Amino acid sequence: MKYNIKEIALLAGVSKSTASRVISGKGYASPEVRQRVNEIVEQLQYRPNAVARAMVAKRTNSIGVIIFREKQPIVSHPLYGKLIDSILMAAQQRGYSVFLKTDQEMSIQSTDYMLEQRVDGLILISRLQKNVIEHVKKFNVPYLMVNGSTDDPEVVHLVSKDEIGGARAAAYLHSLGHRKFFILAGPQEHRSHNLRLQGFREELRRLNVEESHIHVVPAMESDFDQGYTLMAKHLSTFIGEAYSVLFTTNDMLALGAMKVMLQNAIRIPEQAAVMGFDDIDFAAAYSPSLTTVKVDTTRMGRDAVVLLDRLISRNQDMSKLYEYASEIIIRQST
Amino acid sequence: MKYNIKEIALLAGVSKSTASRVISGKGYASPEVRQRVNEIVEQLQYRPNAVARAMVAKRTNSIGVIIFREKQPIVSHPLYGKLIDSILMAAQQRGYSVFLKTDQEMSIQSTDYMLEQRVDGLILISRLQKNVIEHVKKFNVPYLMVNGSTDDPEVVHLVSKDEIGGARAAAYLHSLGHRKFFILAGPQEHRSHNLRLQGFREELRRLNVEESHIHVVPAMESDFDQGYTLMAKHLSTFIGEAYSVLFTTNDMLALGAMKVMLQNAIRIPEQAAVMGFDDIDFAAAYSPSLTTVKVDTTRMGRDAVVLLDRLISRNQDMSKLYEYASEIIIRQST
DNA sequence: CTGAAAGCGCTTACAG
């Protein structure tokens, strides 16, 4: 039930070359021949072998997407899920297939695998080891980074303006009258957690908020459980020292912390306000819904594909850094 | 910077055949030759071309995964995200790359695309049109269905025991003393929503719950917003007629409905209990956390790969239907 | 407009 072009050609009474021309749609063929071949193709449900095509074209029309992340969930993480959805959609429109891989070891191995598959380009997501970039470079395959961090000015990367987002969050909360800030700060080796915290703190400084009125609790992870655990641990401090607001460097931490607060009958936002960062779907779904800083993941995903496509086909010069504005989304928690 | 085996062979001073043998690891080669080739490979960072390999092996070592779903979110849907995570992991362990595609039109096209890529096997997820199956069959490529519905006894498919799960949910709620049941039932053309509702109702019948004490509201969608909208619309009925419990055919609907209840200061579970189905991550994260029926998506994903692998390599006879027990997870909402 | 030939980068019998 699987035919090749030779058989199609034979049945249509033409040469492989001619069959190829009509099937691939490039090159001349008389209308009669064209029709004859197409009939056979239809009848036999012939599907050209993309592997063979890739072989001669030296192009697979596929891109590799790797998410580097230590912890499960990976794809099922709300943020990355959104990104993948958007990448898939954009890739489809441009005729790319996508190989998806997650890499918990943040190793070179998954990248190597993609390289062997001869993907036309690579989208590297999240924090990856420096040596991964070094490695990819050696093979000069087009690639770009989304939401990662690098000090290498040559790397095309898409990031959100986390520092500004953090600053805006601080300004917004300050404008609401808050003067004592409790902060849950995710892993500082992550670019975004780091910049969000920095931006937030700097803005508070600018606003002359006393250092002693800012309490930062470092989080080793950045998930719901961590938010929950940490808030449970520090709740007495939070209440005892009368902090009026909690800011976290992502939504998951905020949601986890909020759950503790709700369980302890703290009224949000009356007794304490909460603000996160990312705007994952569940920020809106939670009750009370979470005020946050929105990162436009959908757009970043789409742009990643568009840019990679440009890198692949025209290889023209383009800027290396793409920054996405973040927007404050005000909801019930503040 | 991209070499082929011919160049490696040349530099190592051996024939392509020999180089191939050491690189692929099959076939004889003297230790000295082996080392010489490996050195060159290492030095040049040679990576064999998987496309060419696939060509001769007539095997790509890749599988295609397609999620059929009308609405966004697709990958970012908590349930499917989990499934993908698990599939990715299992595929990696078995040396498969995975092509991922989402298909909003539930069409044949995405499948065709995978077929052209000559994937070794196909995992079809969620509800798909009947003609997709017909189509795939023609190409006799190994495939299986996860969480879909089919009356075709030949199709290997993995499903959860939704009917039993529904029945158990009913029995559990009844045992808590509930006698008036309000139900939000997702699209009945979906196998799982349908069976969950059926199982639930049948159990109530068995328990002699009066028909008039069961109120079923049909939902056109199965997402958070739909749960919210529907509950908002029917809240007066719910309260007015003193239903003591809400059961929904999935967690998203439950969470949406719960939000309405919380906003109307209904105390959960004191005034009204809520129970969902799926056990997505946010069921546990919500406040109050949601009692639900757990579907072991992680296991289904893993098994899907294992079974597909068997289908691909040994093609041995195997059962067609794999059912997964569902387990009640009791949390704060009941 | 059409066909024979070469080639994409590998692997795999087959001889030696």
Add this chain to the structure above:
DNA sequence: CTGAAAGCGCTTACAG
């Protein structure tokens, strides 16, 4: 243990 040859399924100049 090693190498020459054929072949996987296509496409692409090149002649005609």
